[in-house]
Amino acid sequence: MHDTPPLLRFDGVTCRFGDVTAVGPGEGGVSCDIAYGSFVALVGASGSGKSTLLKTVNTLVEPTGGRVLFGGEDVTQLKPARLRRRVGYVFQGIGLFPHFSVAENIAIGPRLAGEKLPPERIAELLALVELDPGYATRMPDELSGGQRQRVGVARALAGGPELLIMDEPFGALDPVTRDALGRKVRELHETLGLTTVMVTHDMAEALLLADRVLVMDKGALVADESPRALLAGEGGPVAQRLASVPREQAERLAAMETPAEGGA
Amino acid sequence: MGDIWDLLPGLGDKLAAHVVLSASAIGLAMLIALPMAVWAGRSRIVSRLALSLASLVQTIPALALLALFFPLLLSLRSVFGEGLPTLGFLPALMALTLYALLPILRNAVTAQANLDEGVLEAADGVGMTKWQKLVLVEAPLSAPFIMAGIRTASVWTIGAATLATTIGQPSLGDPIFAGLQTQNWALVLAGCLASAGLALAADNLLWVIEVGLARRKRWMTYGGMAVVVLGILAALWGQGQDPEDRPIVIAAKQFSEQYILAQLIGAQLEAAGYRVEYRDGLGSAVVHSAVASSSIDISVDYTGTIWTNYLKRADNPGREAMYETIREWEQRENGVKVLGRLGFENAYAFAMRADRAQALGVTSLADLVGKAPQLTVGGDPEFFERPEWLAVRDAYGLRFGKTRNFAPTFMYNALASGEADVISAYTSDGRIAADRLVVLEDPKGALPSYDALLMLSPRIAADEGVLTALQPLIGAISVEAMREANFAVDREDAGKLTPTAAAEELARKSGL
Numbered sequence: 022m023h024d025t026p027p028l029l030r031f032d033g034v035t036c037r038f039g040d041v042t043a044v045g046p047g048e049g050g051v052s053c054d055i056a057y058g059s060f061v062a063l064v065g066a067s068g069s070g071k072s073t074l075l076k077t078v079n080t081l082v083e084p085t086g087g088r089v090l091f092g093g094e095d096v097t098q099l100k101p102a103r104l105r106r107r108v109g110y111v112f113q114g115i116g117l118f119p120h121f122s123v124a125e126n127i128a129i130g131p132r133l134a135g136e137k138l139p140p141e142r143i144a145e146l147l148a149l150v151e152l153d154p155g156y157a158t159r160m161p162d163e164l165s166g167g168q169r170q171r172v173g174v175a176r177a178l179a180g181g182p183e184l185l186i187m188d189e190p191f192g193a194l195d196p197v198t199r200d201a202l203g204r205k206v207r208e209l210h211e212t213l214g215l216t217t218v219m220v221t222h223d224m225a226e227a228l229l230l231a232d233r234v235l236v237m238d239k240g241a242l243v244a245d246e247s248p249r250a251l252l253a254g255e256g257g258p259v260a261q262r263l264a265s266v267p268r269e270q271a272e273r274l275a276a277m278e279t280p281a282e283g284g285a
Numbered sequence: 286m287g288d289i290w291d292l293l294p295g296l297g298d299k300l301a302a303h304v305v306l307s308a309s310a311i312g313l314a315m316l317i318a319l320p321m322a323v324w325a326g327r328s329r330i331v332s333r334l335a336l337s338l339a340s341l342v343q344t345i346p347a348l349a350l351l352a353l354f355f356p357l358l359l360s361l362r363s364v365f366g367e368g369l370p371t372l373g374f375l376p377a378l379m380a381l382t383l384y385a386l387l388p389i390l391r392n393a394v395t396a397q398a399n400l401d402e403g404v405l406e407a408a409d410g411v412g413m414t415k416w417q418k419l420v421l422v423e424a425p426l427s428a429p430f431i432m433a434g435i436r437t438a439s440v441w442t443i444g445a446a447t448l449a450t451t452i453g454q455p456s457l458g459d460p461i462f463a464g465l466q467t468q469n470w471a472l473v474l475a476g477c478l479a480s481a482g483l484a485l486a487a488d489n490l491l492w493v494i495e496v497g498l499a500r501r502k503r504w505m506t507y508g509g510m511a512v513v514v515l516g517i518l519a520a521l522w523g524q525g526q527d528p529e530d531r532p533i534v535i536a537a538k539q540f541s542e543q544y545i546l547a548q549l550i551g552a553q554l555e556a557a558g559y560r561v562e563y564r565d566g567l568g569s570a571v572v573h574s575a576v577a578s579s580s581i582d583i584s585v586d587y588t589g590t591i592w593t594n595y596l597k598r599a600d601n602p603g604r605e606a607m608y609e610t611i612r613e614w615e616q617r618e619n620g621v622k623v624l625g626r627l628g629f630e631n632a633y634a635f636a637m638r639a640d641r642a643q644a645l646g647v648t649s650l651a652d653l654v655g656k657a658p659q660l661t662v663g664g665d666p667e668f669f670e671r672p673e674w675l676a677v678r679d680a681y682g683l684r685f686g687k688t689r690n691f692a693p694t695f696m697y698n699a700l701a702s703g704e705a706d707v708i709s710a711y712t713s714d715g716r717i718a719a720d721r722l723v724v725l726e727d728p729k730g731a732l733p734s735y736d737a738l739l740m741l742s743p744r745i746a747a748d749e750g751v752l753t754a755l756q757p758l759i760g761a762i763s764v765e766a767m768r769e770a771n772f773a774v775d776r777e778d779a780g781k782l783t784p785t786a787a788a789e790e791l792a793r794k795s796g797l
Contacts (some may be wrong), residue, residue, distance in 0.1 A: 081409055103411030114403025120425050130411045
């Protein structure tokens with residue numbers, strides 16, 4: 022299907038914590054390829070292992086078995102600091118450094134690599150996430166939740182990453198902010214030519230943003246479909262149970278919009 | 286109490302010593318506790334172990350902790366050689382450091398444990414190494430909490446440092462202990478005020494730093510730190526005035542007689558042109574070894590104390606033989622010169638009210654034998670366990686009807702009220718004269734002698750000038766004169782004297 026090698030490859034990955042196998046319980050572990058430029062959603066219930074699998078990419082979790090290849094190289098063989106500069110990371114906790122200004126937060130990755138980001142670049146990154154350049158000097162506790170996560174996204178993009186990985190990035194935001202930020206990230210994905218992997222438990226979000234949806238259940242990869250195929254009923258029972266929720270909600274909402282006609 | 290304000294300016298050197306000691310202890314505690322907290326943050330076992338140990342140290346009373354370092358350092362001399370100081374700054378520093386560990390360690394560990402998970406994940410996520418994470422994230426975010434721990438430690442340490450006096454380290458405890466012993470409340474209050482003032486000042490300064498760290502106000506943080514550093518430097522400078530030829534250091538144990546004699550000796554030396562310094566309120570064991578190591582130059586000790594505690598003897602060869610043996614032993618074992626006997630004894634004795642003694646026809650212990658079963662004997666809590674009591678009891682075959690323990694201050698009241706007929710007393714105690722008590726004779730010589738000895742450290746043992754200046758003291762002080770001087774310091778009424786005044790009076794009466 023792909024002519025170029027994939028940007029990211031999970032090759033028989035298993036993650037065990039003591040007696041618990043979080044990822045890859047069966048024979049062979051979890052294997053899958055993520056192509057350049059794709060926007061992949063990793064969906065599953067709580068405890069399905071999706072976050073754990075995602076964190077093997079930037080080695081916040083080290084797999085007990087198998088390998089994760091980034092651009093053909095085993096991630097555990099790369100220097101963590103260098104790897105994490107090439108992989109932007111956005112997560113639910115946001116984790117802005119409270120003692121750093123917005124600008125310092127955004128510039129931290131390049132700073133660790135010995136590079137000082139000029140104010141123009143900070144302003145440019147703020148503009149990418151639709152924040153006024155004046156925010157650069159603010160402290161994180163002066164921002165709203167949505168603004169903080171925008172800064173979080175800007176920080177992930179500051180090093181010019183090839184891959185953006187996101188762990189429930191909008192989980193703690195209100196629905197309006199969540200929708201706006203989701204669209205923004207999808208837009209950035211297009212304009213910056215990123216490859217994006219997003220973990221979410223919200224199938225609707227996955228279907229609307231991603232062009233490929235991976236479904237995990239009890240540590241195993243149980244479906245790998247396009248949103249359209251999932252909506253058409255593909256992907257097996259677990260995926261369908263997840264997909265049925267937004268589909269039914271959409272049908273009920275649509276039904277409300279159709280005026281009730283007498284005798285119909 | 287207007288005299289407190291007159292006393293305070295004179296405490297400058299004690300304050301400087303107090304600041305240097307406290308600051309060193311807190312600094313050292315930080316050097317130990319902070320890396321330990323980092324380690325504890327990465328290992329549950331280390332965290333448990335470190336915190337339990339630090340808590341355990343806290344349960345030891347500060348006074349005991351300070352005293353415990355003396356035998357510890359003494360035993361370490363076999364490793365580090367005789368040059369290892371066992372008294373003064375080093376043991377005080379070690380004990381206070383241990384004491385300061387807990388608050389710093391606990392706050393640092395708690396601060397680390399309570400750091401926002403998200404922030405730590407972000408630190409990893411942006412590619413920080415462990416070291417960068419510690420320096421850029423964990424340390425600055427924990428700093429206000431750690432500072433709060435350092436504040437607590439500082440207040441504790443400054444308070445506990447007053448106890449360093451008991452192991453020969455000058456501190457603001459000097460006026461407190463001296464005042465307590467001689468019931469000079471102005472002196473006690475002056476010492477307390479100075480140490481409380483220092484603790485408050487330190488607390489407030491560190492609070493400024495803490496707030497500066499928490500609110501990220503650099504001028505507060507750095508301003509506070511600058512004042513702290515300046516204060517410590519000033520104290521160091523004030524203390525650094527110590528020239529090469531140090532003054533002659535005179536020790537006093539924790540009772541009035543010792544304070545008076547120290548002043549008497551000091552006056553004698555000053556008259557001969559020597560500079561002197563006093564170390565007051567020292568523990569008995571501390572004094573003896575401090576003289577041997579020349580960290581103190583002159584002390585007054587007692588034959589009976591040295592006989593049982595250092596020569597470990599239980600027999601009683603008689604007053605002269607005991608003195609000669611001790612003199613020779615001190616010279617041989619410690620290089621300490623026993624210049625001679627001051628002339629009085631501060632021995633254990635038995636005392637009775639004059640009217641009661643007359644009614645019973647008792648003048649000596651031998652007279653008591655037949656009457657003892659009808660009488661009550663009182664003693665301080667340890668007396669009936671001491672070899673002196675066993676010796677007297679067995680020598681005379683004394684069987685008292687009742688044996689009662691009293692705190693030393695109440696023994697005399699018990700005697701006055703008739704709750705006790707006979708009490709154990711110290712022969713030079715001022716209250717014997719004040720209450721006109723009869724001290725019973727000891728015809729069988731069962732009680733060991735407690736001749737007051739003038740002891741000189743190896744450092745000054747051969748100093749002709751010192752020897753000449755002190756020679757007139759030998760044999761010059763009668764037990765009556767000493768009792769009077771002791772009473773003048775101990776009494777509560779208008780006739781109360783300071784140890785210095787009592788020493789002048791004693792010198793005059795003894796023809797010095």
